[in-house]
Amino acid sequence: xxxxxxxxxxAPSGAGKSSxxxxxxxxxxxxxxxxxxxxxxTTRLPRKGESNANEYFFVSKKDFLDKKNSNFFxxxxxxxxxxxxxxxxxxxxxxSLGVNLILEIDVQGFRQIDDLSINYESIFILPPSxxxxxxxxxxxGDEDRKVIDLRLKNAKDELMxxxxxxxxxxxxSFDKAADALFNIIAQNESLNQSNxxxxxxxxxxxLSY
Numbered sequence: 001x002x003x004x005x006x007x008x009x010x011a012p013s014g015a016g017k018s019s020x021x022x023x024x025x026x027x028x029x030x031x032x033x034x035x036x037x038x039x040x041x042t043t044r045l046p047r048k049g050e051s052n053a054n055e056y057f058f059v060s061k062k063d064f065l066d067k068k069n070s071n072f073f074x075x076x077x078x079x080x081x082x083x084x085x086x087x088x089x090x091x092x093x094x095x096s097l098g099v100n101l102i103l104e105i106d107v108q109g110f111r112q113i114d115d116l117s118i119n120y121e122s123i124f125i126l127p128p129s130x131x132x133x134x135x136x137x138x139x140x141g142d143e144d145r146k147v148i149d150l151r152l153k154n155a156k157d158e159l160m161x162x163x164x165x166x167x168x169x170x171x172x173s174f175d176k177a178a179d180a181l182f183n184i185i186a187q188n189e190s191l192n193q194s195n196x197x198x199x200x201x202x203x204x205x206x207l208s209y
Contacts, residue, residue: 002187004034004095006118007102008110008165009181011125012155014136016171020125021102023178024185028100033186036094038103041067044082057087075105075112084109095119100185107161114164123184124165126202128172130156130209159206168199 011017021037028035041057043064052058059067064083068076076085086103094101105113110122127133137151162168167184171177182188 003119004098004100005185005187006038006091006095006120007100007185008105008113008120008122009102009125010105010107010110010123010158010165011171012127012133012158013151014133014155015125015127016136016174016177017104017125019174020169020171020178020181021104023174024182025102027178027182028185031186034097034099035185036099036101038086038091038094038101040103041073041085041087042082043084074118075109077106077108079106091118102185107158107164110161110165121167121184122165123167123169123181124162125177125181126159126162126168126170126199126206128170130206156207156209159203162203163200168203170199170202 009017009021025035025037027033039053039055039057041059041064043059043061044056046052046055046058050056061083064085067073067087068083068085072087072089073085074088074091076083078084086105086109091101091103113120114122127136133155134152137148137155167180169177169180
């Protein structure tokens with residue numbers, strides 16, 4: 001097993017990122033690959049079924065800002081009025097134990113980490129089409145047209161930064177996309193071959209929608 005790494009995974013809302021990560025975590029457990037999902041800090045309230053230190057570390061806004069001012073966070077961002085951040089100590093302790101970490105992160109957070117000297121791989125998940133992305137966003141149950149339009153705008157804004165990531169995976173086949181993500185994380189480089197030119201052409205098509 002190679003040295004443990006931090007894997008930054010980004011995608012626009014509705015691209016299937018969380019489902020792919022869940023599949024990869026299950027496969028890693030099956031093959032005894034030390035892999036965990038990084039647990040972030042947030043100021044938002046727990047949702048039904050969530051508990052502290054599992055889905056998130058839930059803290060007050062004052063506590064979060066105190067931590068931010070003491071350089072506690074590797075990266076942080078404000079999303080929909082709530083603050084989110086990743087602890088430097090949490091990441092470093094897991095990596096030192098040989099545990100690979102997946103960090104679900106938006107472009108804003110990725111750019112903060114990209115400015116730092118830390119061992120990581122970056123992965124961006126693309127939807128199979130803008131039409132499917134729009135359909136998934138609409139099917140999330142929010143009937144407010146303004147909210148839907150804002151999510152679509154934010155999705156397209158994030159797609160514009162996909163080329164900044166080392167790896168790009170098109171989620172047009174869930175099983176193939178899960179294979180590709182697992183191979184990157186397992187560092188099976190010989191098994192992770194993709195046509196970069198085709199991916200860039202596909203990305204350009206998405207952005208022209």
